Amino acid sequence: MARSKEIFVLGSAGDILYWDMETKMPPAAQAMRGEQLSALELIIHKRLTDPENDALLKKCEGDLNAFDQLQKRNLHLLRKSYDENSKIPDKLVTETAIHQSKCNAVWKKAKAARDFKMFQDDLAKMIDLREQAAEILMKVKGTKTPYDALLDQFEPNMTAARIDEVFAELRQGLIKLIEKVESCDRRPDMSPMSRKVPVEVQKKISLDVMNFIKFDTTSDKAAGRLDETEHPFTTGKYDDVRITTHYYEDRFFSNVFSVMHEGGHALYDQGIPREWMFQPIGTPCSYGIHESQSRFVENIVGRSPEFLSYALPKFRKYSPRSFKGLKNRDIIAAANAVVPSKIRIEADEVTYALHIIIRFEIEKMIFSHKVTVDELPQVWNQKYSDYLGVKVEHDGEGVLQDTHWSGGSFGYFPSYALGNIYSGMFLDKMQKDVPQWRRSVRGGDFSPVLGWLRTNVHAKGDLYDPADLVKVVTGKEVTVAPFLKYLDRKMSKIYGF
């Protein structure tokens, strides 16, 4: 536990350095920050792979009956972490870290130039490096395929085969829903989304929103901060969790929903039981479960007619001119409109998962060698045409749009859509446990929702792998039905089908 604590503490120091790099650091400091972060990472890596850990674990594992359930889970997580980290050769770790920096820089240039060819060779090398790691991890983890080993890093114990089943159902359901929506005559007017709201007003609104979700950044007991970055993110744990947002005068809702999305992540990070601090179980469950929390707050609550009906009058008061001539109903419809698009991070709640499914299918192809790197743009564009009916004009808005692959994060994307699916299942259960939640939100009270999330999700820390957590909370295997039902109900009201 002392070793676990040191690793946690050093990691959290690294979080602050990363946050500072993205928000406050003077530009000239980039190189030194790289030195600082890699010095810390190296120390953490050495601690994680210290052979003494193995000896200590073996001693414990030889006397398992002496431990309670929580301790056994700690042992399991420590064993997994030790085996996985120590089996990857230092050379591969270093080579991958060095190539990540290079590959990310090349990706940025290629994206700006809208030219996949510039990126192709470095991406191929990155795939090769990750494949080497995946081959090793496959044996350690006992997964069926290398890609499953990559998935397991983000969503423990989730396999491509299982995701296949779930995503097939999800895709079918979403496409049916999109067809339903498109067959309706009613079409939300999207102009409310680009009404101008002064940045100073938006900053006040951010505070209101954080107040509503109970993410405290202002009191003398605050354990959070809000800052500005182009791409919003959340970092930190327990008593120091920081979110960021961006302000665009003509994209008012982008800030509101960013604050709610990152706020959802932040509440989870703050809500892990304090008595497990520094223990392996004292961490969030998985990337997918994390995403379920951000999407719950952003979409299920934030885009709900109830929240918007409560919040819009307040927003209007700050800047009456911005919303002049608009009915709340029109704004709510626009904020929930289904508009198939080419860019994942701008996607609406219904089409979003299709972007993810495309990436998942392509990643599977890559790691089963069913596609070569130079074919990726063509495959990408074809799928966007097939699933979303949009025509990708250039690689910048196509295969180059996301940063993930340039950093070697293959297996990460599915978590986003799994987050949607989990959030639907949680909603279904919460609806039964706290049937009055919509009325509370309408009245400005988030506490029934937060209380439910705290008790059912946050309080569980890393006691379970994600599918098991979902089972414990909802009593069900992972299923897309609740998420689809939730979307269908909401859209039927917006589009009138």
Place this chain on the structure above:
Amino acid sequence: MARSKEIFVLGSAGDILYWDMETKMPPAAQAMRGEQLSALELIIHKRLTDPENDALLKKCEGDLNAFDQLQKRNLHLLRKSYDENSKIPDKLVTETAIHQSKCNAVWKKAKAARDFKMFQDDLAKMIDLREQAAEILMKVKGTKTPYDALLDQFEPNMTAARIDEVFAELRQGLIKLIEKVESCDRRPDMSPMSRKVPVEVQKKISLDVMNFIKFDTTSDKAAGRLDETEHPFTTGKYDDVRITTHYYEDRFFSNVFSVMHEGGHALYDQGIPREWMFQPIGTPCSYGIHESQSRFVENIVGRSPEFLSYALPKFRKYSPRSFKGLKNRDIIAAANAVVPSKIRIEADEVTYALHIIIRFEIEKMIFSHKVTVDELPQVWNQKYSDYLGVKVEHDGEGVLQDTHWSGGSFGYFPSYALGNIYSGMFLDKMQKDVPQWRRSVRGGDFSPVLGWLRTNVHAKGDLYDPADLVKVVTGKEVTVAPFLKYLDRKMSKIYGF
């Protein structure tokens, strides 16, 4: 050198964590920040005291002819650091670190309650802990007394005996100057110092001031930042140096001079030769030399009639009302007025060193057991009456005013007055090398001054112990004459003697 680099890099990561703690950190994060900082400190301590260092150093020391002068200096500094760090028992290091936190917290309470008795026992314990360390360090460093060993930590190779000589002359000179000033009929009207300047205006002025001294916080090559804290400070090295200031509507100059003071520190930290980065010689020389740089920029330049004549018209433009009815001459007089006071950090340029001399004399008494802890308030108040002619009303404005002793920083205070003395010597030399510097400053051009400081002080890094550096730069042993001459000339113009 690789070991030296890792220690430097981890230390600089700690600087960021410290900066964040003082400027941005959510209040609830205090305990976790303590964990992060002490985890880093422990790692650094282990690295500094690794016996393998000793073996490597011995190998080099056995073949000294193979090294050039810079390398020899590196070896000297590494040897000194290893010997000093490794000789203090871990138990004493830990005990001191723990007591520092406690003692500082108790000091804060005692200061607020204006009651030295509350602090007395913890201070006694802190003195005892530092005395234990000093006894050990005395042997390692080969100093005559334990107190000399403490001094050496801040001002290498400087002894209490030498400081005694220098301070005796300084005290005499300052008291004579104060008498001269007090015998004059002319008395600057101090009301300009409390004219109200809106905080938003002061922020613009901070930018102007940083622009003037060439401390860049805004360009895309910026290696600096400015933030707000109650007590201004500077932290960082090379490409990431951060200063803080405070804004009080009715203490306009407090911000201006804080930015210049911290800016002087920052320029030094940025000005160490880049080719020595990560080497022991690639660090500032001493606390006293550091303070000479901050005081040079704050006092010699910042309070000069030339700078103020250049800057005041700009400040007036931002907020004409604030300075209405005031002549520049009156403002300059007020900014340089000699007003003996009880609080060190509010002292003027002439009386400041007397505050330091009092502390130095008391520290010597403590470590030669000529005073007991319970006698400190009485001794303190007597000296303030004798040297400054002021009556201390309570411990809060007396012996409890500074934080240094609560953290065990005995031997630190002399650096402040040595900084004054060095700055006077540097001025004397610069005057000969760059006789037109005042004209340049009057015209808004700081570059001749900065160029001189860069070449003569910053570029020397830690090549010399402070007295040797001063000798190399000025050709003279440490002497107070130039500092006294500088003050005398300035005050004769203000007071007309």
